[in-house]
Amino acid sequence: MSQSVDSDVSVVRTYIDSHRAAFLDDLVEWLRIPSVSAQPEHATDVRRSADWLAAKLRETGFPTAEVWETPGAPAVFAEWPSADADAPTVLIYGHHDVQPAAREDGWDTEPFDPVIRANRLHARGAADDKGQVFFHTLGVRAHLAATGRTAPAVHLKMLIEGEEESGSPHFRTLVEAQAERIAADAVIVSDTGMWAEDTPTVCTGMRGLAECEIQLYGPDQDIHSGSFGGAVPNPATEIARLVAALHDEHGRVAIPGFYDGVIELTDRERELFAELPFDEERWLRTAKSTATCGEAGHTTLERIWARPTAEVNGIGGGYQGAGSKTIIPSSAMVKLSFRLVAGQNPDHIEKAVTAWAAERIPAGIRHEITFSGSTRPCLTPLDHPALQSVVRAMGRAFQQPIRHTREGGSGPAADLQEVLDAPVLFLGISVPSDGWHAPNEKVELDLLFKGVETSAYLWAELAESTHEAH
Amino acid sequence: MSQSVDSDVSVVRTYIDSHRAAFLDDLVEWLRIPSVSAQPEHATDVRRSADWLAAKLRETGFPTAEVWETPGAPAVFAEWPSADADAPTVLIYGHHDVQPAAREDGWDTEPFDPVIRANRLHARGAADDKGQVFFHTLGVRAHLAATGRTAPAVHLKMLIEGEEESGSPHFRTLVEAQAERIAADAVIVSDTGMWAEDTPTVCTGMRGLAECEIQLYGPDQDIHSGSFGGAVPNPATEIARLVAALHDEHGRVAIPGFYDGVIELTDRERELFAELPFDEERWLRTAKSTATCGEAGHTTLERIWARPTAEVNGIGGGYQGAGSKTIIPSSAMVKLSFRLVAGQNPDHIEKAVTAWAAERIPAGIRHEITFSGSTRPCLTPLDHPALQSVVRAMGRAFQQPIRHTREGGSGPAADLQEVLDAPVLFLGISVPSDGWHAPNEKVELDLLFKGVETSAYLWAELAESTHEAH
Numbered sequence: 001m002s003q004s005v006d007s008d009v010s011v012v013r014t015y016i017d018s019h020r021a022a023f024l025d026d027l028v029e030w031l032r033i034p035s036v037s038a039q040p041e042h043a044t045d046v047r048r049s050a051d052w053l054a055a056k057l058r059e060t061g062f063p064t065a066e067v068w069e070t071p072g073a074p075a076v077f078a079e080w081p082s083a084d085a086d087a088p089t090v091l092i093y094g095h096h097d098v099q100p101a102a103r104e105d106g107w108d109t110e111p112f113d114p115v116i117r118a119n120r121l122h123a124r125g126a127a128d129d130k131g132q133v134f135f136h137t138l139g140v141r142a143h144l145a146a147t148g149r150t151a152p153a154v155h156l157k158m159l160i161e162g163e164e165e166s167g168s169p170h171f172r173t174l175v176e177a178q179a180e181r182i183a184a185d186a187v188i189v190s191d192t193g194m195w196a197e198d199t200p201t202v203c204t205g206m207r208g209l210a211e212c213e214i215q216l217y218g219p220d221q222d223i224h225s226g227s228f229g230g231a232v233p234n235p236a237t238e239i240a241r242l243v244a245a246l247h248d249e250h251g252r253v254a255i256p257g258f259y260d261g262v263i264e265l266t267d268r269e270r271e272l273f274a275e276l277p278f279d280e281e282r283w284l285r286t287a288k289s290t291a292t293c294g295e296a297g298h299t300t301l302e303r304i305w306a307r308p309t310a311e312v313n314g315i316g317g318g319y320q321g322a323g324s325k326t327i328i329p330s331s332a333m334v335k336l337s338f339r340l341v342a343g344q345n346p347d348h349i350e351k352a353v354t355a356w357a358a359e360r361i362p363a364g365i366r367h368e369i370t371f372s373g374s375t376r377p378c379l380t381p382l383d384h385p386a387l388q389s390v391v392r393a394m395g396r397a398f399q400q401p402i403r404h405t406r407e408g409g410s411g412p413a414a415d416l417q418e419v420l421d422a423p424v425l426f427l428g429i430s431v432p433s434d435g436w437h438a439p440n441e442k443v444e445l446d447l448l449f450k451g452v453e454t455s456a457y458l459w460a461e462l463a464e465s466t467h468e469a470h
Numbered sequence: 471m472s473q474s475v476d477s478d479v480s481v482v483r484t485y486i487d488s489h490r491a492a493f494l495d496d497l498v499e500w501l502r503i504p505s506v507s508a509q510p511e512h513a514t515d516v517r518r519s520a521d522w523l524a525a526k527l528r529e530t531g532f533p534t535a536e537v538w539e540t541p542g543a544p545a546v547f548a549e550w551p552s553a554d555a556d557a558p559t560v561l562i563y564g565h566h567d568v569q570p571a572a573r574e575d576g577w578d579t580e581p582f583d584p585v586i587r588a589n590r591l592h593a594r595g596a597a598d599d600k601g602q603v604f605f606h607t608l609g610v611r612a613h614l615a616a617t618g619r620t621a622p623a624v625h626l627k628m629l630i631e632g633e634e635e636s637g638s639p640h641f642r643t644l645v646e647a648q649a650e651r652i653a654a655d656a657v658i659v660s661d662t663g664m665w666a667e668d669t670p671t672v673c674t675g676m677r678g679l680a681e682c683e684i685q686l687y688g689p690d691q692d693i694h695s696g697s698f699g700g701a702v703p704n705p706a707t708e709i710a711r712l713v714a715a716l717h718d719e720h721g722r723v724a725i726p727g728f729y730d731g732v733i734e735l736t737d738r739e740r741e742l743f744a745e746l747p748f749d750e751e752r753w754l755r756t757a758k759s760t761a762t763c764g765e766a767g768h769t770t771l772e773r774i775w776a777r778p779t780a781e782v783n784g785i786g787g788g789y790q791g792a793g794s795k796t797i798i799p800s801s802a803m804v805k806l807s808f809r810l811v812a813g814q815n816p817d818h819i820e821k822a823v824t825a826w827a828a829e830r831i832p833a834g835i836r837h838e839i840t841f842s843g844s845t846r847p848c849l850t851p852l853d854h855p856a857l858q859s860v861v862r863a864m865g866r867a868f869q870q871p872i873r874h875t876r877e878g879g880s881g882p883a884a885d886l887q888e889v890l891d892a893p894v895l896f897l898g899i900s901v902p903s904d905g906w907h908a909p910n911e912k913v914e915l916d917l918l919f920k921g922v923e924t925s926a927y928l929w930a931e932l933a934e935s936t937h938e939a940h
Contacts, residue, residue: 037793038791038792038793038794038795039791039792039793040792099795100789100791100795105691105692106691166793166794167794193697207696209696209796211794211796213794218759219757219758219759220758220759221575221576221758221905221908221909221910222575222907222908222909223757223758223759223907223908224879224906224907224908225779225781225783225807225809225907226677226679226809226877226878226879226880227663227774227877227878227879227902227906228757228759228774228878229774229779229781229807229809229878230764230765230773230774230777230778230779230781230809230878231757231762231763231764231770231773231774232754232757232759232761232762232763232764233759233761233763234781234782236713236782236783236784236785236804237713237714237716237717237781237782239710239785240709240710240711240712240713240714240782240785240804241710241713241714242710243706243707243710243711243714244707244710244711244713244714244715245714246707247707284702287689287693287698287701287702288689288690288691288693288800289688289689289690289693289698289702289703289834290833290834290836291702291703291832291833291834291835292701292702292834293701293702293703293832293833293834294700294701294702295700300701303700303701304697304698304699304700304701307700308700309695309699309700311695311699311700311704311707311796311798312704312706312707312710312787312788312799313695313706313788313789313794313795313796313797313798313799314706314787314788314789314790314795314797314799315706315709315710315785315786315787315788315790315802316785316786316787316790317782317784317785317786318782318783318784318785318805319570319783319784319805320784320785320786320803320805321508321509321570322508322509322510323507323508323509323570323636323842324508324636324637324681324683324783324805324807324842325508325569325570325783325784325805325907326679326681326781326783326807326880326907327783327784327907327908328781328783329782329783329784330758332785333790334706334710335788335789335790335794335795337695337699337794337796339695339696339699339700362761362763363760363761363763364759364760364761364762364763365761366760372793372794407696407697408696408697408698408699408700409694409696409697410696410796432697435691436694436697437692437693437694437695437795437796437797438691438692438693438694438797439691439692440691
């Protein structure tokens with residue numbers, strides 16, 4: 001079958017245009033639900049978000065749409081079999097939970113009261129990840145409209161989890177338990193971004209993630225810094241010393257064993273990265289920062305896409321209120337996250353960090369390390385046929401050449417790759433300025449509808465490429 | 471005049487016993503006022519505390535008792551002239567403000583709802599410093615009862631400030647402006663402690679204090695640690711590096727110029743310290759700690775009394791709530807306090823810390839340093855006659871030999887010493903277990919009344935020693 005017959009561009013665009021308003025109304029409704037998985041007080045909201053999505057997927061046409069329980073927040077599973085029995089099966093992955101957000105963090109408007117300004121939709125979750133999950137609902141309808149089908153060209157499945165922003169602690173178990181129902185020939189992850197508004201790209205890999213909180217305990221209670229200062233260990237000082245020891249003078253992580261197994265970049269990959277139109281000044285504006293730093297011997301793109309890191313996400317201890325309080329605090333803590341690259345294993349990192357911390361903490365200080373959910377790194381071969389289908393679908397939507405990137409962030413894609421034994425492909429239309437995890441998160445409406453359009457073309461492309469491969 | 475005639479022990483004790491209940495009722499009433507000078511929301515409480523004290527001092531018999539305004543919290547001044555025109559003038563110094571306290575910090579009872587348990591009075595300020603200010607009110611009455619006087623043997627003045635726990639930012643200016651009215655031949659500071667319940671001591675010096683808050687600013691807002699991690703400076707990491715650089719590997723403060731001018735301990739002073747019955751295990755229990763640490767080459771007593779320090783009172787940045795938030799935080803801060811010893815000047819320390827921090831903070835991080843009120847260190851000669859009067863008055867109250875200590879904490883005594891050109895003597899009955907600045911602060915009632923008794927003997931002792939000196 002030819003592309004022009006199977007999914008005519010003008011039919012797709014006309015269909016999308018006529019359903020645009022209703023689609024946005026629905027997305028706004030979903031974004032109003034503060035499905036913050038990290039905050040226990042929002043547990044019912046995360047459940048409400050799952051119920052809302054399952055209902056909407058049934059309305060879209062999925063014959064099956066179920067809320068799947070986990071020991072934490074629920075996931076949503078939906079399935080829409082193709083009329084062609086021998087069509088390939090594709091699983092779309094995304095998440096319906098969001099990062100914490102509060103107006104006082106610096107939002108111009110309420111994070112869970114979506115607003116459209118200057119062709120952008122602002123809300124927590126607009127880009128990460130509700131917008132990018134939701135574009136498939138209109139995409140599959142446009143695919144049917146353009147091809148005259150009543151069911152997709154592929155057996156379409158969706159698995160939208162509810163704990164991605166909390167490190168997906170139960171996702172691996174869920175995937176293993178439901179491996180049969182979610183079995184697929186390819187996984188489409190819609191939880192990544194593109195290079196820029198004017199440079200559409202596909203992502204070929206994501207970093208993994210290991211997270212921990214280290215609590216240090218000194219005196220049994222806060223004690224007077226005059227009476228005791230200078231003579232007993234101070235847990236706030238010690239937490240700082242621990243953090244300061246995370247990196248060596250070359251910006252490399254100084255934890256013994258941290259780099260074990262790291263797959264180094266090839267010269268070809270470094271060339272591909274170097275070919276991208278990287279403007280450091282512009283990138284720094286997106287990063288809201290004024291200087292770069294990092295591991296010696298690597299470019300900024302290499303540092304954020306292909307090198308592992310250790311970052312402090314939060315640090316605290318002692319008196320943080322107004323004025324002063326001359327104490328030696330009784331405790332201090334740090335929240336660390338480690339981004340991992342292909343070849344690194346979160347279990348090994350956990351052991352390495354645990355041993356490193358235990359070795360460095362002095363007498364008189366008790367410590368506890370708690371690791372939360374980890375995510376494996378993953379990488380897709382550049383020459384995989386399914387990846388080429390994504391590139392073609394995006395090319396038709398964007399009418400531009402599609403370049404290759406990686407993603408510095410993390411997702412549980414590697415678990416799907418490993419358990420389902422299927423290639424993982426990344427389809428995202430978010431851009432760096434969207435402010436993931438930050439105040440005033442937004443999605444560009446033009447790009448959101450390019451996502452819809454790519455989704456409309458993708459199912460026929462994937463069906464075709466699989467048939468060719470057979 | 472002989473001690474037995476001038477202030478009979480049995481008369482003093484009988485007088486104190488018969489006024490004990492009323493005295494405690496009054497003190498409890500004062501402790502109910504949460505006069506926290508560091509917290510703006512308690513500004514009216516600090517004022518209420520000053521008004522309460524001025525009224526109570528008038529009731530005690532002071533012909534003059536005034537609330538003195540400052541640009542911050544008010545002080546209380548009271549004056550009771552002796553009938554002997556040529557009697558020496560003594561100024562009692564203390565403070566009526568207290569450290570912040572909240573039940574959730576670990577208090578067994580409400581910090582501003584005083585309770586007496588096991589012969590201890592628990593409340594914020596019980597020992598630091600309301601209890602130790604207040605014992606003089608009953609002390610002077612007992613002095614009059616025992617000597618048959620209608621006015622004290624000395625010209626008695628009290629200056630009780632309201633910003634000691636905030637670093638006394640306006641005290642120096644107040645003292646300079648009111649130098650004539652507070653002029654004295656000796657200053658009695660009642661804001662220190664003793665060695666232990668069974669080892670009464672006089673203190674001969676206090677450390678000074680310089681305090682600052684350093685704020686570091688990185689990205690203009692929190693940014694995603696996956697998208698940007700490893701490539702831009704993280705202010706939480708940088709604040710930790712700054713703290714880790716405070717000390718060298720010998721536990722010495724590594725800020726260039728920090729030790730300029732420090733008067734080192736003499737061999738005799740080190741011997742006197744070493745003669746005290748120091749039980750490290752017991753001291754550690756008081757410090758609620760399990761190990762000592764500090765500057766190499768010094769004992770624990772030397773470290774807390776006679777060596778300068780750098781301590782972290784609070785550190786904070788990024789996400790400190792439940793669960794995780796994978797961000798690079800936009801800012802981080804640390805509150806530092808430096809204890810200073812004789813020979814150090816807070817102004818010089820401020821310059822040294824400012825230069826040190828500016829040098830260490832990397833590109834991409836903006837910083838602000840704010841110094842709050844500082845306090846000079848001070849030291850009283852061991853052989854001063856007025857100090858010997860304090861030793862004798864305590865000896866009568868405690869019926870034990872009185873040993874010598876120093877105090878690791880800080881007070882604005884050095885300003886009084888400098889502006890009034892008068893010796894500063896320390897009279898305190900608090901013990902290390904009283905929990906200054908900590909939850910469950912208390913004062914031992916037996917010691918509180920030894921303080922009353924010492925005050926009852928002291929005025930005649932001082933009048934006599936001054937006459938002898940003349």
